Amino acid sequence: MNNSNYLPKDEFAELIFERIKAFGLRCMPLCDNLFTKTVSARNIAKQLIRSSSSSVANYRAVRRARSKNEFYAKISIVIEELDESLFWLEYAVDAKFYEDQRVRSLINEGYEILKILAKARKTVSVNSK
Template identity: 55%
Template sequence: MERDLKIRTKRFALDIIDLVEKLPNTISGRAIANQLIRSGTSVAANYRAATRGRSDKEFIAKIGVVIEEADESELWLEMIQEKGWIDVSSEKQEASELVAIFVSIVKKMKNK
């Protein structure tokens, strides 16, 4: 599962990179692109860091960051969708699924 999530979060980051290249080159488009690129790529980077955690407590803390970044990505994707710039429904769904997966992992870890 860990390897699958590494691949999945990296794929999400790559999809976000591709997506931001399509956003309008306006003040608002650039601002949202900058925010989304940071949060979207951070999901993968922080998940990789979490897998190298030295303890369950450290792992849970780092997964908390992953959850925050995936949720923030979902917000920016919602804004893009609502502005009608491009269809981001698949990326938005993936962000939502990643949040749910990582929340579930944290709950299981805390109930050990």
């Protein structure tokens, strides 16, 4: 996604927010489907819905950070929650609750967002020194 080089900061932040929100929304039906299955499937569903929705809500907070330190702390939470969401998606595939091809595009999108956020965090960290 090289468009970030050409977008104003606010537009880029909005684009990332929309991508994270879409990621969270795409997790919802997967969670709903898992919730009707076994106890272990329900556990994965609960963990996935919590972490994916948390990454969306926390990214919203990132956009309202009042300092570089606050931005760094909040974006670190988003990265952690998004990474956890990816773990639960991959774990659901490993447990054979989903076929890999059914969730592969969602997992790929999650990793793309994760890379962008990690780079933003690193940039703030490097610029703060």
